[in-house]
Amino acid sequence: MLENLKKDDVIELVIDDIGAESSGIGRFNGEYVVFVPKSVPGDTVRVKIRKKKKKYAESTLLEIIQPSPFRIEPECEYFGTCNGCKMQHIEYAKQLEIKQSIVKNAFERIGGFENVTIPTVLGSEDIYYYRNKLEFSFSNDRWLTSEDMLIENIDKSFAVGYHIPGFNEKILDIRACYLQSLTTNKILNFTRDFFKPKGTSIYTTKTHSGYLRFLTVRKSIYNKGLMVNLITYDENAELVNEYAALLRQEIPEATTLVNSITQSKAQVALANNFNVIYGDGFIEEKIGGYRFKITPNTFFQTNSKQCEKLFETAATIADLGKEENVLDLYCGCGAISLYVSAMVKSVHGVELSNESIDMASENAELNGVNNCTFEAMDVKDYLEKLTASPGGEKFDVIILDPPRSGIHPKAAEYLLQYEAKKLIYVSCNPATQARDVALLKEKYNIISIQPVDMFPHTFHIENVVRLDLKG
Ligand SMILES: C[S@@+](CC[C@H](N)C(=O)[O-])C[C@H]1O[C@@H](n2cnc3c(N)ncnc32)[C@H](O)[C@@H]1O
Known part of the structure; x- marks a missing residue:
């Protein structure tokens, strides 16, 4: 009975899940959610109830009675205090499973999609010292x-x-x-x-x-x-x-x-x-044989080795062809644009930061790539301009790689109006990605989803989705 649970009660729980904010989840009476910090799915723990709410309780971990088989000793002395590597106490293979369910939950709970199948997350070869x-x-x-x-x-x-x-x-x-x-x-x-x-x-x-x-x-x-x-x-x-x-x-x-x-x-x-x-x-x-100049303020993917896997995944999922014109939205310093440049007819990159766009042009020149052009503009404004001139350039594929906040709802509206054949949505935040994909589902079908782990030990996960125009 829920009424039986009070603040300061000490109870035993088996942890069966983990929340996106890193606390393990146990169920009092097999139902009522109790968050337990620093616990791992599979742990049996003794906890003290700190806060009781209508739908869940928060607790303090007192003792690990039986450690989970997925529990490992964290490398870092700051684990538990530092906000960085919150999964360092969990075996890497299990971290990938957790990330797979983060993506699934986002698409089902936020996006409203039913029974989404998420493939195994592509793991990172290096799980320490991976950031550039x-x-x-x-x-x-x-x-x-x-x-x-x-x-x-x-x-x-x-x-x-x-x-x-x-x-x-x-x-x-x-x-x-x-x-x-x-x-x-x-x-x-x-x-x-x-x-x-x-x-x-x-x-x-x-x-x-x-x-x-x-x-x-x-x-x-x-x-x-x-x-x-x-x-x-x-x-x-x-x-x-x-x-x-x-x-x-x-x-x-x-x-x-x-x-x-x-x-x-x-x-x-x-x-x-x-x-x-x-x-x-x-x-x-x-990355992928292309050289990139990185100045102090330019955005660049932070895990160089895994970035290659991410771009390779995006390009494979996109199934690009030599006759296709690609629009690379939120292009940064042109990393994806250059990576796919040899696979397609042309790429046009759009990005807010002038410094990144200058870098993108410089990077194209540095690599002798001459089928890429770049433009500094807000994506929403760019798409508004694009849809307002229907006789203009026609892009077959639109790649989107927005910041964590995702795309502007107006940008989604313009994408629906524009009707490119394929959209490849690369995201570092499945929650906003699922929200945005739901906005596009009126005219687009999800063809494939592939998460790629760029940030071992953290709850962050990169996800690539291909959407094809219906009919
Ligand atoms: C996740 S990064 C992607 C960069 C690039 N695709 C890459 O892989 O290196 C997102 C980029 O979007 C840019 N950005 C953020 N808001 C924007 C907006 N409203 N319009 C255009 N670009 C924007 C940022 O400056 C950043 O370079």
């Missing part, structure tokens, strides 16, 4: 872990690492992250050891002042290029030059250093102004 970009934030308000709290007089005034969700300015001071490379960890620790003893100020939104804001590291697997981007509130040439000289000496793998400057109140690691302190100010990556 990491972003660390500086803070003068360090988050203390339970171990940190045992240290007397611990200094909370300097941290560089990752955000704690729900605590705006609190940063978990990270010394080792398994997502990029040992060199990146060296750079992170070198940066802390350089600025902290100097008492360098850290930006805070409370006073809208302070020097250090973000540290971004982008690393190529193709040519071993490594770009350090120190994002600061203002310029301090003397300090940056001193940092640069030591960085070059201590970590020669850092091939270029950029100092980006932003006074924006938005806490995002982007800045229009940047000074190249040494090196080229960009790195180069190679």
